[in-house]
Amino acid sequence: MIEIAITGTGIVSSLGTDTAEFCRRMLAGETSIKASPWAAKVEGRKSWQSVVEDFNPSDWMDRRIEEGTDLFAQFTLAATEQAVRQANLGTLDPLRTAVVNGTSIGGVRAVMKAQHALDTNGAKAVPRKTQIQIWPNMAAAQIAMRYGLHGPSLTMTTACASSLDAIGTAARIIERGEADIAITGGTEGGISLAGGGRDGDFVPVLFYTGNVYGMETPSPNPNQAMLPLDVKRSGIVVGEGAGMxxxxxxxxxxxxxxxxxxxxxGYGSLADGFHPSSPEPTGVWEARAMELALGDAGMAPGEIDALIAHATGTPKGDTAEINAINKVHAGRGLPVASIKGHIGHSGASSGAMAMISGLYGMAEDRFTYIANTDEPDPEADFEIVHGQPKQMKYDTLQINSFGFGGQNASIVLTRT
Structure with missing residues (x-):
């Protein structure tokens, strides 16, 4: 049996562009949820977002690459560089290194910029490089080009489950003997003005649709805006970033x-086959994805020490996941947390970020917690870790990511 080791991590997030900084700030209780500059465009509610603010593309790539890539790919390149450095890979074997990246929306920011230029100043104002910036596969392609790789290069687009599906797929590639190394994770860059992009007065699509269709929280208080697994939960805060x-x-x-x-x-993935945006309410298929991951790992539920939930803070979504975790892990006080109270919902990158947070906490013997949640849902037959990190040694960890369209993914990690 081929074992899959994790040897490097990298982060671009609203809590920093370094794994240690991101995890330290999260464990210290920091959050990055702030009032959105786009709120005036959407009438009738206070709105929040969690954006990457301290990212400078020129720190990670030359001007030619910066001008030819959208923000989601730039985030990916920066997080990848960190992961490759930590892994101390040196020269990569180009035929034995795979790239598998996940993104929900790819270069939507480039599309919005181009449309704004077209509407404002006509066709000649549309940036010439828009055509190569928009494709979701360009993040993976840029990694392959930067390191001169010729192994499998794939892009997973399974909504908010994309990065866990990418990581699971990368593991399968190694298990099949097609590669010795895989660079993998997920990215999203749809709401930010990071990287010096002062792009006029267009409204980012993710922010606008989140408000119009009621996905975003109506809370007037940033400390109550994102409440995963809390009885007062009312919706998501849109975030962004990359985890590789x-x-x-x-x-x-x-x-x-x-x-x-x-x-x-272990890795498990399957579909609800139920609804475009609402999860199957009993959580039966989310539970099945978790069971598949456990089966792939050859482990029983009782062998899992902690779990990082998807837990987006939506009433229906969290209810389904509570039901799923209850089905698989009920009755033993399993510690469960979510990182989204700290950084919002970073879409396709959220699963990879949770994985990195979990690995860091495993090394520190401190399990992450849910920021701001103070009234845990009593329907949960497990421990909802909130208020502060849980000082505990955990050797096994399960992580969930669930996405629109009923995309359900789960992975299992171990210390040794």
């Missing part, structure tokens, strides 16, 4: 003396 990891055939990692951060032991 290096997966490696464990024997390969050991042979080169790599520091191994943990192991990916």
């Amino acid at each position: 990891v290096v997966l490696e055939r464990a024997e390969h990692a050991r042979s080169r003396g790599a520091d191994i951060l943990g192991y990916l032991r």
Whole structure:
């Protein structure tokens, strides 16, 4: 059996552009939810967002690459560089290194900029490079081009489950013997003005549709805007960022003396087949994805020490996941948290960010918690970790990501 080691991580987030900074700030209780500059465009409600503010593309790429990429790909390149450095990979074997990236919306920011230019100043004002900026596969393609890779290069688009599906798919590629190393994770860059982009007065699509269709919280208080697994939960706060990891055939990692951060032991993915935006309310298919991941890992539910939930803070979504976790892990006080109270819902990158947070906490013997949640849902037959991190040694961790269209993914990690 081929073991999958994790040897590198990288983050671009609203809590910093470095894994250690991101995790330290999260464990210290910081949140990045702020009033949105787009709120005036959407009448009748106070609105919030969680954006990347301290990202400068020129720190990570030359001007030619910066001008030819949209923000989602720039985030990916920066997070990948961090992960590759931490993994201390040196020269990569171009035929034995895969890239699998996840994104929900790809270069939507480039599309919005182009449409704004067209509407404002006509066709000649549309940036010439829009055509190569918009494609969702361009983040993975840019990684392959930067490192001169010729292995499999894939892009997963399974809504908010995209990064866990990308990571699981990357593991399968290694298990099939098609690669020794995979650079994988997820990215989203649809709401930000990061990277010096002062792009006029267009409204980012994610922000606008979230408000119009009632996905976003109506809360007038930023500390109550995102309340995963809380009885007062009322909707999401849109976020963004990238999380990337290096997966490696464990024997390969050991042979080169790599520091191994943990192991990916199991992956499960399937569809609700129920509704475009609402989860199947009993959580039966989310539970099944969790069971598939456990089965792939060869583990029983009782062997899991902690779980990072998808938990977006929507009434229906959290109810379904509570039901799912109850089905799989009920009755033993399993500690469960979500990172979204700190950074909002970063879409396709959220699963990878949760994975990185979980690995960091595993090394620190501190399990993350849900910021701002103060009235845990009593329907949960497990411990909802809130208020502060939980000081605990955990050797096994399950992580969930669920997306629109009924996309359900779950992974299992271990320390050793």
